[in-house]
Amino acid sequence: MTSNVFTHPIVAAVDGSTSSLRAAHWAAAEATHRRVPLRLVHAVNVSLAAYVGGFGPTDEFVEALETEGRRRLTEAQAAVVAAHPEADVQVHLATADAVPALLQESKTARLVVLGSRGLGGFTGMLVGSTAVALVAHGHCPVAVIRGREADDAPPSEGPVVVGVDGSPASVAAVAMAFEEASSRGAELVAVHTWLEFSSDLEYFYTRQYFPAWEDVEARESAVLAERLAGWQEKYPDVTVRRVVTRDRPVRCLLELAEDAQLLVVGSRGHGGFAGMVQGSTSQALMHHAPCPLLVVRPDTAASSW
DSSP states (O other): OOOOGGGOOEEEEOOSSHHHHHHHHHHHHHHHHHTOOEEEEEEOOGGGGGGGGGOOOOHHHHHHHHHHHHHHHHHHHHHHHHHOTTOOEEEEEEOSOHHHHHHHHHTSOSEEEEESSOOGGGTTTTSTHHHHHHHHHOSSOEEEEOOSSTTSOOOOSSOEEEEOOSSHHHHHHHHHHHHHHHHHTOOEEEEEEOOOOSSHHHHHHHHHHOOOHHHHHHHHHHHHHHHHTTHHHHOTTOOEEEEEESSOHHHHHHHHHTTOSEEEEESSOSGGGTTTTSHHHHHHHHHHOSSOEEEEOTTTHHHHO
């Protein structure tokens, strides 16, 4: 049975770490603003213990893991409710590996929210293929909550920054970025990088044989204007600053995100933002963004948000 889209919760992964608690608070603020439930989820993967020494886990061991998981959920719920008394906070203990558990949750969630580093059931959530799997195969947008420094709370002031390249994922990201900027009363910085060089040598040779940079920049500025067409009319309260530049996408986005409260990107793109969540590009954004990162898939944003 299909759930009513307006009752879909925001899901936050909880593991007892400071990072996940900050992510839960960020998710609670989003849920409260959108008047949807917040669902705190902790994963207990007892199957891993079954292979230790060739013996399966005892009932007592499994019960201890589940008890600890419930304790972490209860503590997180109490902390979130204390800070956001108007929030509708639910809890769920999943007996599965973290990624399958969150993928399942994403089927009925508006958004899945993760801390930037964790403990327990979500150890390594943002390392290698695990985070990419959630972004690539999830059924809703994914937010990674980060601060200016590793142990900082996420910023609550500054613009919303969005990467724009015209791909379906980028179009979905622009839609969410306008909504976020409007709801936060923030400026929107729309970024379009129109050519990427792998080295200074490549730039030098390309510059020699393709000198009409001004013409290209004018064309790419028109491309960005086309990508934003209609959205400013839909959100007249949002001030938009357009940035068109010859630069590597990650470097440009990270620089502009230094003073931002949210960075929004599509899950995969083309042009300057090709492979946005693949390989080193995704790792750079997930591990080094100085503010929360929101990753949007083209087939999930409209239906879930």
